Amino acid sequence: xxxxxxxxxxxxxxxxxxxxxxxxxxxxxxxxxxxxxxxxxxxxxxxxxxxxxxxxxxxxxxxxxxxxxxxxxxxxxxxxxxxxxxxxxxxxxxxxxxxxxxxxxxxxxxxxxxxxxxxxxxxxxxxxxxxxxxxxxxxxxxxxxxxxxxxxxxxxxxxxxxxxxxxxxxxxxxxxxxxxxxxxxxxxxxxxxxxxxxxxxxxxxxxxxxxxxxxxxxxxxxxxxxxxxxxxxxxxxxxxxxxxxxxxxxxxxxxxxxxxxxxxxxxxxxxxxxxxxxxxxxxxxxxxxxxxxxxxxxxxxxxxxxxxxx
Amino acid sequence: xxxxxxxxxxxxxxxxxxxxxxxxxxxxxxxxxxxxxxxxxxxxxxxxxxxxxxxxxxxxxxxxxxxxxxxxxxxxxxxxxxxxxxxxxxxxxxxxxxxxxxxxxxxxxxxxxxxxxxxxxxxxxxxxxxxxxxxxxxxxxxxxxxxxxxxxxxxxxxxxxxxxxxxxxxxxxxxxxxxxxxxxxxxxxxxxxxxxxxxxxxxxxxxxxxxxxxxxxxxxxxxxxxxxxxxxxxxxxxxxxxxxxxxxxxxxxxxxxxxxxxxxxxxxxxxxxxxxxxxxxxxxxxxxxxxxxxxxxxxxxxxxxxxxxxxxxxxxxxxxxxxxxxxxxxxxxxxx
Numbered sequence: 236x237x238x239x240x241x242x243x244x245x246x247x248x249x250x251x252x253x254x255x256x257x258x259x260x261x262x263x264x265x266x267x268x269x270x271x272x273x274x275x276x277x278x279x280x281x282x283x284x285x286x287x288x289x290x291x292x293x294x295x296x297x298x299x300x301x302x303x304x305x306x307x308x309x310x311x312x313x314x315x316x317x318x319x320x321x322x323x324x325x326x327x328x329x330x331x332x333x334x335x336x337x338x339x340x341x342x343x344x345x346x347x348x349x350x351x352x353x354x355x356x357x358x359x360x361x362x363x364x365x366x367x368x369x370x371x372x373x374x375x376x377x378x379x380x381x382x383x384x385x386x387x388x389x390x391x392x393x394x395x396x397x398x399x400x401x402x403x404x405x406x407x408x409x410x411x412x413x414x415x416x417x418x419x420x421x422x423x424x425x426x427x428x429x430x431x432x433x434x435x436x437x438x439x440x441x442x443x444x445x446x447x448x449x450x451x452x453x454x455x456x457x458x459x460x461x462x463x464x465x466x467x468x469x470x471x472x473x474x475x476x477x478x479x480x481x482x483x484x485x486x487x488x489x490x491x492x493x494x495x496x497x498x499x500x501x502x503x504x505x506x507x508x509x510x511x512x513x514x515x516x517x518x519x520x521x522x523x524x525x526x527x528x529x530x531x532x533x534x535x536x537x538x539x540x541x542x543x544x545x
Numbered sequence: 546x547x548x549x550x551x552x553x554x555x556x557x558x559x560x561x562x563x564x565x566x567x568x569x570x571x572x573x574x575x576x577x578x579x580x581x582x583x584x585x586x587x588x589x590x591x592x593x594x595x596x597x598x599x600x601x602x603x604x605x606x607x608x609x610x611x612x613x614x615x616x617x618x619x620x621x622x623x624x625x626x627x628x629x630x631x632x633x634x635x636x637x638x639x640x641x642x643x644x645x646x647x648x649x650x651x652x653x654x655x656x657x658x659x660x661x662x663x664x665x666x667x668x669x670x671x672x673x674x675x676x677x678x679x680x681x682x683x684x685x686x687x688x689x690x691x692x693x694x695x696x697x698x699x700x701x702x703x704x705x706x707x708x709x710x711x712x713x714x715x716x717x718x719x720x721x722x723x724x725x726x727x728x729x730x731x732x733x734x735x736x737x738x739x740x741x742x743x744x745x746x747x748x749x750x751x752x753x754x755x756x757x758x759x760x761x762x763x764x765x766x767x768x769x770x771x772x773x774x775x776x777x778x779x780x781x782x783x784x785x786x787x788x789x790x791x792x793x794x795x796x797x798x799x800x801x802x803x804x805x806x807x808x809x810x811x812x813x814x815x816x817x818x819x820x821x822x823x824x825x826x827x828x829x830x831x832x833x834x835x836x837x838x839x840x841x842x843x844x845x846x847x848x849x850x851x852x853x854x855x856x857x858x859x860x861x862x863x864x865x866x867x868x869x870x871x872x873x874x875x876x877x878x879x880x881x
Contacts (some may be wrong), residue, residue, distance in 0.1 A: 283734075284702075348875075351692075354848065358654055419758060420802050421813065421814040422588075423589065423802070423811075424811035425811075427811055428813060446731065448732070449761070449803070453804030453808070469875060489736070490735065490736040491732060491761065492739075492759065492761030492765040493761065493764060494803060495788060496762050496788050499764070502765065503740070506740075
């Protein structure tokens with residue numbers, strides 16, 4: 236059974252104008268997105284800045300108010316579960332993008348990691364300290380660091396503190412919003428490896444939001460590509476990378492720099508070709524407003540936004 | 546025909562912290578030829594941006610030792626007035642963040658014209674405007690006349706970066722330094738900007754120093770690559786050599802930490818990049834990150850060794866290096 240099911244999710248931001256500050260229009264940040272994630276899997280949400288991927292993640296966890304649509308977690312409707320329903324809140328946690336701004340600089344590591352524990356579990360000071368120390372050990376930091384402050388840690392270490400906080404209450408689903416984009420390559424590797432390890436250990440499910448296709452390819456089982464608030468393509472990692480169907484997906488895939496310098500010319504020509512195809516067949520893939528069409532299945536796992544046939 | 550455009554000899558850029566000076570760029574020597582892209586890779590804190598700023602003379606309080614010869618003239622030790630004549634004319638720089646590099650209160654056209662006013666005062670106003678429009682068109686911004694009158698906030702990130710490039714190439718520079726020119730941009734825009742830089746290099750026959758942390762970008766763009774770690778160049782080679790036969794442990798580790806086809810586990814480099822003050826000034830600077838390699842493998846004062854023509858590696862530890870998950874024997878076998 237799917238642990239998370241999102242149905243026709245829409246998140247609109249109002250545009251206000253005039254002397255009465257009335258809502259005159261909406262920005263459709265997320266415009267009809269549906270997906271489901273199986274327990275223990277990693278689902279990648281890819282798109283460029285402004286595509287609505289982060290908003291989708293934030294809406295799922297309740298940080299953005301949902302205009303319409305449904306979010307089901309473990310069979311329960313959590314669409315507007317708000318602050319009250321703490322049992323559900325505990326099961327869904329978030330890892331934020333920027334480890335420099337997501338940790339309160341005036342709190343000690345102990346207090347940062349213990350915050351979710353204090354919200355959801357009644358632990359004595361001793362128990363709490365023990366739990367935090369064991370969490371620090373899980374993320375590979377020394378248990379003595381509980382009395383330190385965030386500024387005493389490097390970027391990678393901070394991101395691991397963020398992860399320790401996210402897994403403190405043993406969630407089932409973690410929404411990871413660009414968890415490594417602020418980090419150097421070698422530190423990136425460390426955090427990604429670590430996320431994979433605890434996934435196996437705790438049977439975690441990830442909603443992995445990223446703009447980096449290389450990393451998404453490495454981490455995810457299924458991938459969705461977003462553009463202007465809509466899906467343009469969804470499928471398994473193999474579907475997306477070996478058989479991209481939508482021109483926008485092709486364009487993204489062709490833009491990834493190849494790590495082998497021998498492929499440089501080939502990659503350049505491929506990119507030029509895709510660019511030409513993009514210019515020529517734009518109208519076949521996008522409607523009059525420049526938005527993607529509805530998704531059409533082309534195989535059991537593979538959905539592509541194409542105009543309806545006939 | 547490739548000529549030597551820039552030659553840096555034993556450059557040392559130090560910053561004062563408290564009462565002491567600490568070298569962020571420590572004994573760097575390199576050359577750049579025209580019609581060539583030299584890629585400089587390294588992680589944050591490796592000194593790659595400090596190096597770029599030293600070449601451009603943009604550090605205000607740093608102590609700079611060594612020589613930077615641009616076409617035979619030592620620009621590390623010339624008067625600010627002379628340097629100002631070169632900067633923006635012969636030497637130009639593309640900055641990382643296009644929003645902070647542009648003046649928010651100035652129209653795009655005026656910002657591009659500024660460098661022309663400074664270096665080509667003989668141009669008439671009409672000529673200048675024509676040249677600015679030509680430049681906007683050159684960096685593929687649609688509707689040059691319209692953009693000429695716009696302000697930076699009205700443009701997208703990719704368009705802003707194009708404006709920054711237009712300013713940099715306004716006077717057909719011979720040497721272009723691009724400091725993480727695409728880090729703030731989306732991949733599709735990145736591809737366009739990189740293609741643009743490459744085409745401009747070919748058209749102007751200029752030398753380019755491309756600074757980046759992205760190995761993919763280097764693989765796509767550079768002719769030669771220098772890998773920096775803790776203020777020093779640890780390996781420098783022609784791009785194919787570097788990616789196919791990397792030698793320095795740091796280069797190898799970096800390449801192994803990027804996800805590639807069929808890779809299960811990413812390589813993690815142990816420890817952290819030492820801070821400027823705690824940097825070991827003696828011995829191999831990478832030694833602490835590869836503790837399983839015997840201490841005797843390192844040199845006391847690591848130097849760059851030319852292992853094959855044009856391929857330099859610092860310290861002798863490269864010939865004894867293996868990854869901890871592969872046994873020493875397997876490594877020795879693989880090399881025999």
